Structures are given as C-alpha cells and as structure tokens.
Amino acid sequence: xxxxxxxxxSIFTALCLQIQALAEETKxxxxxxxxEIVSSSSGDEKDTYTVHSMSTSTKLDLSLRETPQSVSxxxxxxxxxxxxxxxxxxxxxxxxxTLNRWDERVNASARGFDLDYYKIDGMPTYSTYNxxxxxxxxxxxxxxxxxxxxxxxxxxxxxxxxxxxxxxxDSEEFTxxxxxxxxxxxxxxxxxxxxxxxxxxxxxxxRAVIKHEQSESYMDGxxxxxxxxxxxxxxxxxxxxYLSTGVSYQKLNKNGIRWGGLPAFDSNDNRVDFSRxxxxxxxxxxxxxxxxxAFIDLQQMLYKDISLNVNYAFDEINNESALLYFAGKxxxxxxxxxxxxxxxxxxxxxxxNFDTNIKIPYELGGxxxxxxxxxxYNLDKTTKYNGRYPWDGVSTPSAWYTTLPNFFDYNxxxxxxxxxxxxxxxxxEQIEQKALYLVNKFTLLNDLKLxxxxxxxxxxxxxxxxxxxxxxxDNQVTPYVGLVYDLDDNHSVYTSFTSIFQPQDxxxxxxxxxxxxxxxxxxxxxxxxxxxxxLTTSLSIFRIEQDNVASDDPSGVFVPGTxxxxxxxxxxxxxxxFEFDVSGKITERFTVxxxxxxxxxxxxxxxxxxTKASRTTANVFAKYxxxxxxxxxxxxxxxxxxxxxxxxxxxxxxxxxxxxxxxYDIDKSTTLQLNVNNLFDKKYYxxxxxxxxxxxxxxxxxxxxxYTF
Numbered sequence: 001x002x003x004x005x006x007x008x009x010s011i012f013t014a015l016c017l018q019i020q021a022l023a024e025e026t027k028x029x030x031x032x033x034x035x036e037i038v039s040s041s042s043g044d045e046k047d048t049y050t051v052h053s054m055s056t057s058t059k060l061d062l063s064l065r066e067t068p069q070s071v072s073x074x075x076x077x078x079x080x081x082x083x084x085x086x087x088x089x090x091x092x093x094x095x096x097x098t099l100n101r102w103d104e105r106v107n108a109s110a111r112g113f114d115l116d117y118y119k120i121d122g123m124p125t126y127s128t129y130n131x132x133x134x135x136x137x138x139x140x141x142x143x144x145x146x147x148x149x150x151x152x153x154x155x156x157x158x159x160x161x162x163x164x165x166x167x168x169x170d171s172e173e174f175t176x177x178x179x180x181x182x183x184x185x186x187x188x189x190x191x192x193x194x195x196x197x198x199x200x201x202x203x204x205x206x207r208a209v210i211k212h213e214q215s216e217s218y219m220d221g222x223x224x225x226x227x228x229x230x231x232x233x234x235x236x237x238x239x240x241x242y243l244s245t246g247v248s249y250q251k252l253n254k255n256g257i258r259w260g261g262l263p264a265f266d267s268n269d270n271r272v273d274f275s276r277x278x279x280x281x282x283x284x285x286x287x288x289x290x291x292x293x294a295f296i297d298l299q300q301m302l303y304k305d306i307s308l309n310v311n312y313a314f315d316e317i318n319n320e321s322a323l324l325y326f327a328g329k330x331x332x333x334x335x336x337x338x339x340x341x342x343x344x345x346x347x348x349x350x351x352x353n354f355d356t357n358i359k360i361p362y363e364l365g366g367x368x369x370x371x372x373x374x375x376x377y378n379l380d381k382t383t384k385y386n387g388r389y390p391w392d393g394v395s396t397p398s399a400w401y402t403t404l405p406n407f408f409d410y411n412x413x414x415x416x417x418x419x420x421x422x423x424x425x426x427x428x429e430q431i432e433q434k435a436l437y438l439v440n441k442f443t444l445l446n447d448l449k450l451x452x453x454x455x456x457x458x459x460x461x462x463x464x465x466x467x468x469x470x471x472x473x474d475n476q477v478t479p480y481v482g483l484v485y486d487l488d489d490n491h492s493v494y495t496s497f498t499s500i501f502q503p504q505d506x507x508x509x510x511x512x513x514x515x516x517x518x519x520x521x522x523x524x525x526x527x528x529x530x531x532x533x534x535l536t537t538s539l540s541i542f543r544i545e546q547d548n549v550a551s552d553d554p555s556g557v558f559v560p561g562t563x564x565x566x567x568x569x570x571x572x573x574x575x576x577x578f579e580f581d582v583s584g585k586i587t588e589r590f591t592v593x594x595x596x597x598x599x600x601x602x603x604x605x606x607x608x609x610x611t612k613a614s615r616t617t618a619n620v621f622a623k624y625x626x627x628x629x630x631x632x633x634x635x636x637x638x639x640x641x642x643x644x645x646x647x648x649x650x651x652x653x654x655x656x657x658x659x660x661x662x663x664y665d666i667d668k669s670t671t672l673q674l675n676v677n678n679l680f681d682k683k684y685y686x687x688x689x690x691x692x693x694x695x696x697x698x699x700x701x702x703x704x705x706x707y708t709f
Contacts, residue, residue: 082659096111096597102687113157123355124153126380132291142162155459206231262695267332290319309374324341340404348385356375375435448483479498481496487526496523508553596616676700
C-alpha cells in the first residue's frame with residue numbers, strides 16, 4: 001500500500017502542475033463559439049470488427065493502439081456473425097476467459113482470477129458469478145480490458161473488465177431491422193430494432209428493441225422463455241447540450257433447471273459417463289430472472305471542447321427459484337447411492353450508479369493533451385433474500401438431505417413450506433462506494449504519450465442484521481501509469497502499471513479488519529494498426545501480483561473475543577503470461593478475428609492456483625464475402641483443466657470446438673444466415689466437480705432471416 005501511495009503522490013503532483021499550465025493556456029485562448037457534439041465510436045457500424053476509440057480503460061477517448069493495456073472490442077457485426085445472443089455465450093468467445101459452469105450459472109475467470117464484475121456504459125455491476133444471462137440485443141458493442149481496471153471501476157479482481165455499451169438513437173431517418181430465427185431443440189426468436197427522428201429537425205430521436213424467444217434444450221425437461229424491451233431517446237437540446245435517456249426490461253424464465261451437475265464417480269470410485277441429455281433436475285424446478293433498468297446521460301459543452309458528462313443508472317434485479325441438488329456416488333446397477341436437497345428462494349437487488357466528469361482537451365507546447373477529472377458513486381443493495389431448505393424434520397442422512405432410491409427413475413416433489421424447514425434469510429445489506437478520480441494524457445513528444453491517473457475510493461459494507469459488523473475502508477488509492485511510444489505510422493510499444501483492490505473480512509490479532517487485497521498489474525507490449533485502422537494487432541506480456549492476502553496467524557492467536565484464528569497479511573497469487581490478438585479487415589472481402597492467451601498462476605507456496613481454468617485459450621473466426629454469399633468459420637480451443645487429487649482427481653482434457661456460418665444476401669435488404677456450433681459434435685465437460693459435472697452443448701444450428709430498412 002505504501003508503494004501505491006508514493007506512486008499516486010507523484011501522479012497527483014504531475015497532474016497539478018499540468019492543470020496550472022492548462023489554466024495559463026486557457027486564459028490566453030479565445031472562445032471558438034458553438035461546438036458540435038460528436039458521438040463516440042460505434043460498433044453498430046456496418047461490417048466492422050473494430051472501433052476507432054474506447055474509454056473503458058481510462059475515461060480518455062483513446063484508440064486501441066493508444067491504450068497502454070491489452071484491450072479488444074466485440075462489435076455488433078461480430079456478434080451477429082457468431083450468432084451470439086447472450087452474455088454467457090459471449091464469454092466463451094473472448095480469448096483469455098475460461099468458464100467453469102456450475103449449472104445455468106458460470107464461474108468465469110481471466111488471468112487466473114474470477115470475473116466478479118462487469119460494466120454497463122462504463123459503470124460497474126458486481127456479481128460473484130454470472131447468473132444473469134443478459135440479452136445482448138440491447139448493446140452496440142462490448143469493450144474488453146484485460147487485467148486490473150481499478151481506475152474506472154473501484155474494487156474488484158485483477159481479471160478483466162467487460163463493458164457493455166448500450167445502443168443509442170443515432171439515426172435521423174426511419175431505419176432498423178426485423179428478424180426471425182429458428183433452431184435446434186424447438187427454439188425460435190423474433191427481434192425488432194427500430195429507430196427514427198421524433199421531430200422534423202431530427203434533434204430528438206428514438207430507438208426501440210423488442211424481442212421474444214422460446215426454446216427447449218438438449219437437456220431433458222429444460223424450457224426457456226425470454227422477453228425483452230429496450231427504449232431510448234436521444235436529444236440535442238441545444239447546440240451544446242446532449243441528453244440520452246432510456247429504460248429496459250428483461251424477463252428470463254427457465255424451467256427444468258439444474259442446480260449443480262451430474263455425479264463424477266460411481267459407488268466403486270470409478271469415473272462415470274452419462275448421456276448429455278441426462279440432467280439433475282425435475283419438472284417442478286425453475287429459475288426466473290427479471291431485470292428492470294433506467295438510465296440518463298447528459299453531455300454539456302462548457303467551453304470550446306471542454307465537456308461536462310453526467311451519467312446515472314438504476315437496476316432492479318428480481319430472482320425466484322425452486323431447485324433440486326444431488327450429491328454422492330451413484331450405483332450404476334440400481335441407481336442408489338445419492339441424496340438430494342430441495343431449495344426455494346426469492347431475492348431482490350437494487351443498484352444505483354452515478355458518474356460525473358469533466359473532459360478537457362487542450363494544447364500545450366503545440367501538442368494535444370487531454371485531462372479528465374471525475375467522481376463516482378455506486379450503491380449495491382440486497383433489499384430482500386428469503387430462502388428455505390424444505391425438510392420433514394425426520395429424514396437425516398445429512399442435515400436436510402433425503403435419500404434418492406434410484407437416480408435413473410425418480411419423481412420428486414417440492415414440499416410445501418413447513419415449520420421444520422431450514423430457513424436461509426439475509427437481512428437487507430448494502431455495499432457503498434464513493435470515489436474521486438483524475439487522469440491525463442500527456443503528449444510528451446509527437447511519438448511519445450504518458451497516461452497517468454489515480455483514483456481515491458471509500459468502500460463500506462453495512463447490514464440491517466445487528467449480528468453482522470459493518471466494514472469500512474477509506475482512502476483506497478488506485479494508481480494508473482502507462483507509456484506509449486509510436487515506432488512508426490503502424491506500430492507502437494507500451495508499458496503500464498495498473499491496480500485494483502478487493503475488500504476482505506478477516507481480522508488480525510487486535511480485532512481490526514485487514515486492509516483490502518491489492519491486485520497490481522504490470523504489462524508491456526506492442527500494437528499495430530493497418531489499413532486506415534480497419535485491422536488491429538496486439539501482443540502483450542503481463543505479471544499480476546496480489547498483496548495483503550489474509551492467512552492464518554502462525555502464532556495461532558485468536559481474534560479477541562472469538563475462537564477464530566487471527567489473520568495476517570501475506571503475499572498472494574502471482575499470475576504471468578501473454579496475449580496476442582488480430583482483428584479486422586484484411587481486404588474488403590476478408591475479415592479475421594484471432595486471439596490466444598496463456599497464463600501461469602501460483603499461490604505464495606508455489607501451488608497452482610485456480611486449476612479449473614484452462615491455462616491456454618484461443619479463438620479464431622474468419623469470413624469471406626463472395627458476391628452475395630458470405631462464408632465463415634471458427635475454432636475455439638481450451639487447454640486441459642482439473643480439480644482434486646488422488647482418487648478424487650477429475651480432468652477435462654484440452655479440446656477444440658468448430659463453428660461455421662453461411663450468409664446469403666437475398667437482396668439489398670434481406671439476408672438469410674445459418675450458424676452451426678460444435679460442428680463435429682464434440683462431447684466435453686464445461687464444468688467439473690464431484691457433484692457438478694456439466695456437459696458442454698452438443699452440435700446445434702440456427703437459421704435466421706433478417707430484413708433491414
């Protein structure tokens with residue numbers, strides 16, 4: 001922590017000197033009058049796999065080449081070509097991301113660390129696992145920053161920042177598209193995305209996305225229904241004032257849902273293999289998600305190109321579930337050996353995100369600079385959580401588990417609420433985060449840029465449960481330093497230091513909470529940009545060091561007033577590796593997207609960390625347009641991952657999945673597209689564990705018809 005404070009002090013001093021110079025520069029300038037507001041890069045542009053700029057990493061509008069971190073973008077066109085509609089499917093297409101699927105939830109990680117947050121329009125949403133399978137029809141593009149992203153996020157793991165950027169009402173003409181899709185397992189989907197000016201001048205514009213989907217699955221008894229609405233209005237209120245406001249609603253219902261996975265071992269401790277249609281569920285199970293969102297963004301030009309940006313977003317997430325969990329080792333002869341547990345719950349979360357900043361482009365010494373100063377506020381509140389483990393008060397194989405007579409022939413029911421149930425209730429609780437941040441792009445020479453910034457955060461946890469202590473960590477300093485040097489017109493080299501913090505709840509021998517875990521990321525690389533920015537490349541090497549990780553106090557002393565062993569701060573996981581990306585158009589007809597990532601992560605004792613994550617992942621997709629026909633194909637590679645040891649060792653060997661796409665332009669407005677996933681029907685596990693063996697999806701196909709106007 002002391003090292004970070006020294007770095008931050010240096011950064012703040014440099015920025016203050018820069019602000020003073022800026023003030024002198026501005027004082028001697030004259031107003032240029034009205035300034036037209038220009039929208040940021042859009043992934044909704046036709047047939048592109050890249051964007052000209054993104055701000056997820058630093059709040060500065062930097063090109064991918066100018067950003068001193070490993071970054072990439074998934075545009076709307078790429079999502080369409082891949083046939084990707086949901087957030088969980090998106091994760092499988094990002095090199096460096098590995099998934100351990102528990103059921104309909106996935107535990108995602110990158111560079112060895114769990115993804116514990118994602119962003120929407122640059123503001124964080126926290127989740128310990130990716131249970132909310134967000135529909136991507138609302139989003140224009142997805143911006144990815146690998147490693148620590150504490151400057152613009154706050155707290156979290158040094159894994160990866162995934163920023164979902166909403167679509168905007170950016171058309172003054174009546175335009176849009178409607179589509180219908182049919183696919184494997186009786187699935188169908190209907191989507192409409194329409195935008196238009198709402199007044200004669202086009203200064204007020206609207207856009208709406210509507211979607212309905214129903215589907216079954218390769219898993220016995222599974223059914224899905226998804227309904228989505230998104231509406232946004234953009235308004236140029238004056239020549240210098242821009243306002244965007246919108247709402248969205250998604251209702252995702254899943255029946256015949258899994259909770260956990262298949263057993264890994266039989267009663268003789270041999271690994272077992274089942275049909276992929278076999279599932280641990282029953283027809284009464286369900287898991288329903290409802291997400292309500294609203295946002296408002298204001299951009300006000302203050303003077304010349306100086307802009308004030310104010311953003312607020314609200315989300316309410318409601319979940320209700322009834323689930324069935326199996327545990328044990330199955331007798332393959334008669335189906336005995338397992339126990340099961342029922343679960344029923346409902347919960348609600350509310351999130352408030354506020355961010356405001358001033359962006360100040362300016363010249364100093366004849367070179368362009370940019371300064372950003374801002375403040376953010378995040379409130380993540382659980383307003384309700386009521387759960388129960390149904391139990392008859394008699395069956396006692398293990399707590400509220402019940403013996404399952406035959407795994408191959410069973411018919412369970414969800415018991416009605418009873419006084420003997422084991423209740424699991426969480427009183428309202430919340431995490432509140434406040435922060436100030438600043439960052440500057442210093443153009444030191446025409447070919448040399450320094451990106452420097454820092455964030456000062458305050459984090460606090462409180463609960464209505466009086467038996468749970470509050471925790472508060474003030475003055476958490478998160479530095480950011482990056483240097484970019486242009487070798488020539490096409491290539492740059494960079495190096496950077498970034499950081500992020502993660503609060504923890506362990507106490508030391510005096511009864512005080514340990515300081516948050518620090519995640520410090522060091523990175524260097526070379527980037528390329530070709531064909532007027534239509535093709536980008538990046539090669540990076542990184543090292544991430546965790547510090548202040550809680551470990552048992554070797555003296556064995558207890559936390560005062562408890563029988564819990566006290567903790568001391570120690571060094572944590574070290575992760576290091578490389579990443580390589582190529583994305584964009586090589587010719588007008590040929591587009592390619594390739595990425596490979598490798599990491600090695602060990603804890604302080606030298607043991608491998610997070611062995612359920614593939615150490616090497618690679619994705620490639622290419623398409624070629626020949627007149628009215630476009631053909632595409634891709635491969636996704638995951639190296640082996642494992643868990644356990646000795647008799648409990650479980651391994652999924654490395655595997656490759658092949659995908660194919662064919663699109664035909666019936667006319668200028670109508671296209672017919674076929675996507676086939678897992679082309680060769682590879683059988684593999686997407687999640688592993690003693691009671692959580694989860695198969696990956698078998699071969700499947702989707703045929704879509706889209707009309708654009």
